Amino acid sequence: MRKMFVAGNWKMNTLAQSAVELASGLAQVVPARLANVDVAVCPPFPFLSAVGAAVAGSGVDLGAQNVWFEKPGAYTGEVAIEMLADVGCRWVILGHSERRAILGETDALISKKVNACLAKGLPVILCVGETLAERQANQTEAVLNTQMAGSLAGVEASAMAHVVIAYEPVWAIGTGVTATTEQAQSAHLHLRKWLESRYNPAVAAATRILYGGSVKAQNAASLLEQPDVDGALVGGASLKVDDFLPIIRAAETARKS
Ligand code: 13P
Numbered sequence: 001m002r003k004m005f006v007a008g009n010w011k012m013n014t015l016a017q018s019a020v021e022l023a024s025g026l027a028q029v030v031p032a033r034l035a036n037v038d039v040a041v042c043p044p045f046p047f048l049s050a051v052g053a054a055v056a057g058s059g060v061d062l063g064a065q066n067v068w069f070e071k072p073g074a075y076t077g078e079v080a081i082e083m084l085a086d087v088g089c090r091w092v093i094l095g096h097s098e099r100r101a102i103l104g105e106t107d108a109l110i111s112k113k114v115n116a117c118l119a120k121g122l123p124v125i126l127c128v129g130e131t132l133a134e135r136q137a138n139q140t141e142a143v144l145n146t147q148m149a150g151s152l153a154g155v156e157a158s159a160m161a162h163v164v165i166a167y168e169p170v171w172a173i174g175t176g177v178t179a180t181t182e183q184a185q186s187a188h189l190h191l192r193k194w195l196e197s198r199y200n201p202a203v204a205a206a207t208r209i210l211y212g213g214s215v216k217a218q219n220a221a222s223l224l225e226q227p228d229v230d231g232a233l234v235g236g237a238s239l240k241v242d243d244f245l246p247i248i249r250a251a252e253t254a255r256k257s
Contacts, residue, residue: 002208004037004224004251005164005231007063007125008238009093009212012044019047020054025241027058030248034059037231037251040091041238045079052088063091063125066099069109069116081120092117093233095127095151097170107150114163115154123162125233126151127212128191132171140169141190148194157199165191165209166233172213174235181222184211188228217246224254 014022023041030039042063043051052062068078084092094117095110110126117124128147130140144167155163167187172179179187188209196204211223212233223229231251237243 002206002230004254005040005208005210006037006244006248006251007040007042007091007093007210007231007233008244009065009096009233009235010041010043010238011065011098011235013239014043014047016047016050019043020050022239022241023051023054023060026060026244027055029241029245030059032059034248034252037248039248042091042093048084048087048089056088061090062088063093064089065093065096067092067094067113067117067122069112081117081122085120085122089122091123091125091164093125093127093166095147097127097129097168097173101170107147107153110151111153111155114151118155118159118162121162123164125164125166125210127166127168127233129168129170129173129213135169135171140187144187144191145194148191148198152198157203160195160199160203160207163207164231165195165207166212167191167209168212168233174214176214178214178216178219178223179211181226184223185226185228188226192228215247217243217250220247220250221254224251 040061040063042065064084067081072080094113099105114124128144130143134143169179191209192204195207208230210231210233211229215232215234216237
């Protein structure tokens with residue numbers, strides 16, 4: 001049985017004080033690890049340590065939004081895997097569509113990052129998803145295939161225990177437009193079948209596939225009820241405890257086979 005996972009991607013939001021307030025508020029309402037749901041928050045780099053301290057001992061894990069794949073050294077402006085581990089990160093988001101589109105990250109670069117994190121024991125939330133133009137051109141599955149194959153190049157089946165996939169249709173991110181439950185389920189099932197053919201049925205059955213894109217309290221339950229939706233990667237609605245908590249609660253009660 002796959003344990004649900006709800007992660008907050010704070011993106012480039014919060015300042016030192018608001019980050020700690022948000023983290024402390026979450027730690028208060030999720031004081032211990034939940035039986036049915038893993039919970040994580042991914043603040044901006046400067047606030048990782050403080051947020052880590054605020055959620056320490058609670059049911060909320062710490063994650064980062066990006067990393068560089070090389071070992072510590074002369075890479076001005078970058079952050080190493082060792083540094084994330086050192087401040088208590090248990091997750092790192094890789095391949096987010098904003099990094100693909102705005103920062104020019106390619107599947108080849110993302111795969112270097114994925115492999116480096118897995119080699120160093122840092123679990124990965126790998127994001128994939130099509131643009132609106134790609135969906136309208138019936139390219140969704142082809143785009144997902146390309147992103148999965150490229151981003152997971154060199155990743156063995158045994159390492160997949162430390163990979164979570166996030167399906168984030170680009171057209172649903174920050175737009176208020178959510179994929180329908182049918183669209184989400186269909187893409188998630190496609191990704192699971194891809195995992196089965198690239199790896200094996202056991203990897204496909206065990207890998208968690210999160211949905212991301214305008215998830216909020218109002219739509220979380222119906223999305224999370226889909227058989228192949230194993231949680232949510234939440235942007236805007238993760239920035240307030242009152243918005244994020246209902247999504248966690250929806251995951252707690254969502255049916256899972
Ligand atoms: P929104 O929830 O703000 O649409 O963002 C989704 C996302 O990109 C999470 O990584």
